[in-house]
Amino acid sequence: MTLDKKDREILEILQDNSRLKPEQIAVMLGLEIREIEKRIKALEEDKIIVKYHTLINWENAGEEVVSALIEVKVAPQRGAGFDKVAERIYRFPEVKSVYLMSGRYDLSVLIEGKTMKEVALFVSTKLATIEDVHSTATHFVLKKYKQEGIILEDGEKDRRLVISP
Amino acid sequence: MINWHEKLSPMVKKVPWSGIRKYFDLVSEMKGVVSLGVGEPDFVTPWHIREACIYSLEKGYTMYTSNWGLLELREEIARYLYNTYKVIYEPRNEVLITVGVSEGMDLALRAVTAPGDEVLVPEPCYVSYAPCTSMAGGVPVSIPASAENDFRVTAAQIEEKITPRTKALILSYPNNPTGAVISREELMEIAKVVKKHDLIVISDEIYHNLTYEGKHTCFASLPAMRSRTILLNGFSKAYAMTGWRLGYACGHPDVIGHMTKIHQYTMLCAPVTAQMAALEALQNGTEEMAKMVAEYDRRRKLVLKGFCEIGLECFEPKGAFYAFPSIKNTGMTSEEFAEKLLLEAKVAVVPGNVFGANGEGHIRCSYAASVADLTEAIERMGIFLQKYTGEQNKAAAASG
Numbered sequence A: 001m002t003l004d005k006k007d008r009e010i011l012e013i014l015q016d017n018s019r020l021k022p023e024q025i026a027v028m029l030g031l032e033i034r035e036i037e038k039r040i041k042a043l044e045e046d047k048i049i050v051k052y053h054t055l056i057n058w059e060n061a062g063e064e065v066v067s068a069l070i071e072v073k074v075a076p077q078r079g080a081g082f083d084k085v086a087e088r089i090y091r092f093p094e095v096k097s098v099y100l101m102s103g104r105y106d107l108s109v110l111i112e113g114k115t116m117k118e119v120a121l122f123v124s125t126k127l128a129t130i131e132d133v134h135s136t137a138t139h140f141v142l143k144k145y146k147q148e149g150i151i152l153e154d155g156e157k158d159r160r161l162v163i164s165p
Numbered sequence B: 001m002i003n004w005h006e007k008l009s010p011m012v013k014k015v016p017w018s019g020i021r022k023y024f025d026l027v028s029e030m031k032g033v034v035s036l037g038v039g040e041p042d043f044v045t046p047w048h049i050r051e052a053c054i055y056s057l058e059k060g061y062t063m064y065t066s067n068w069g070l071l072e073l074r075e076e077i078a079r080y081l082y083n084t085y086k087v088i089y090e091p092r093n094e095v096l097i098t099v100g101v102s103e104g105m106d107l108a109l110r111a112v113t114a115p116g117d118e119v120l121v122p123e124p125c126y127v128s129y130a131p132c133t134s135m136a137g138g139v140p141v142s143i144p145a146s147a148e149n150d151f152r153v154t155a156a157q158i159e160e161k162i163t164p165r166t167k168a169l170i171l172s173y174p175n176n177p178t179g180a181v182i183s184r185e186e187l188m189e190i191a192k193v194v195k196k197h198d199l200i201v202i203s204d205e206i207y208h209n210l211t212y213e214g215k216h217t218c219f220a221s222l223p224a225m226r227s228r229t230i231l232l233n234g235f236s237k238a239y240a241m242t243g244w245r246l247g248y249a250c251g252h253p254d255v256i257g258h259m260t261k262i263h264q265y266t267m268l269c270a271p272v273t274a275q276m277a278a279l280e281a282l283q284n285g286t287e288e289m290a291k292m293v294a295e296y297d298r299r300r301k302l303v304l305k306g307f308c309e310i311g312l313e314c315f316e317p318k319g320a321f322y323a324f325p326s327i328k329n330t331g332m333t334s335e336e337f338a339e340k341l342l343l344e345a346k347v348a349v350v351p352g353n354v355f356g357a358n359g360e361g362h363i364r365c366s367y368a369a370s371v372a373d374l375t376e377a378i379e380r381m382g383i384f385l386q387k388y389t390g391e392q393n394k395a396a397a398a399s400g
């Protein structure tokens, strides 16, 4: 699928706020509601829109979440390269993201758990034991400042006067 | 005890406070208000601009600049105006960096007004034009632009008000508070009148980048108009830089020189930190600005549709970030409407009469607000309108 300008605009709008209704987007872009619905459906079917999710700051809800970034060095396999190992890793629900990296290590794996122990245990028993995984280095996240383009701390508030000329 | 009232300048005493103050006092005591009353972007200045300013401070840019402003910035402005409108200004003596368009307007009026000179002010318009004219010793002559013409002033309306004392005409498109833009053809007609009567034009084009349909015409780019136009512009709106206080004035060296004379004694120069930031804005700010403009345009359409659905009659604003709907069918004055809407529905708007007597019967709604806030405000206004237009209809039915 090749995107046109309107598709791109729809994506930008939804990326910022996926809760806007097709009616609203239709007005904003000067298109028919049907047209917007059709385009969104096509974008979903082509897996350009992958999922509508919500960015939640669990810490503000008083929930304990531990995340760790694991640097993984692996031996690529003939024919499959890194994909097979990556798949073995990303199947685990504890694994939130997996990226193939250039540089000192190969895979960057983000893991979330309830406690440090849980995460450490996962790494040592599940991740490090995978055949072709040479080594792992675990870095625990101490504080999240910004996630997915959103500043989590002290979201910039409206500092304008309520009325001005 | 000293009696200040006796001591104060009678000229300043005569100038009324801006009508906006009253609502400001009222609003600031209330909670849960959704405001469509704000005349500035809801974006914060793009980070690269703020960062450039911080860097300039680290490097020690903390001194006065030339009275005219940093030459590099003036050159950048001249280049920008040439690239955008093909008007040529010599950065050395035809561009002056000012503390916002606000100062530019004051300087322009003071530089050209002799006591008793008349300045034509098409209304509704930004609140400072008439008071600044009076304080410069001039006489503001209001030209009520008609609602039927979407509040665009016509050449004929201008010509009607010209007297032997008429010195200057103020133009301001895209317009605050109406969001009206004006076409090149209409401006050409105005230019003819300007030429015929040998007038000066002070053109406040601060919203020029916020033009959503058609292309903005810079008044100075019209044939023979460059030499008699004082072009005022600034960074407040397009780059979301209101608090930085930076603008510029361009025009014939004689008048810009005269304005610089006033500026050197009253302001010395515009703040260097803001000038450094403005340089970054012009050099690297186009992309972020375009994003903001696209966002305003989407909200504009949303608001227009929303107003239409709740029965608020509104012509299509094609510039700035304001809509100026009519509230005449409620039978209330603009001030009554704005006050009731604030107290009962907790939505802040600005009554139209604040911007000129012919703004009566309208309210200014700024859509420099989040989609969530706009949607909430429109919903509240809908319920409010149902109550009052309902009553109005009942009354009409009873008397009819």
Ligand SMILES: Cc1ncc(COP(=O)(O)O)c(C=O)c1O
Binding pocket: A165, B039, B099, B100, B101, B102, B103, B126, B172, B175, B176, B204, B206, B233, B234, B235, B236, B242, B245, B246, B247
């Ligand atoms: C039409 C118009 N001119 C001038 C100004 C003031 O601009 P500045 O911030 O450059 O002084 C405003 C601000 O609201 C405006 O709407």
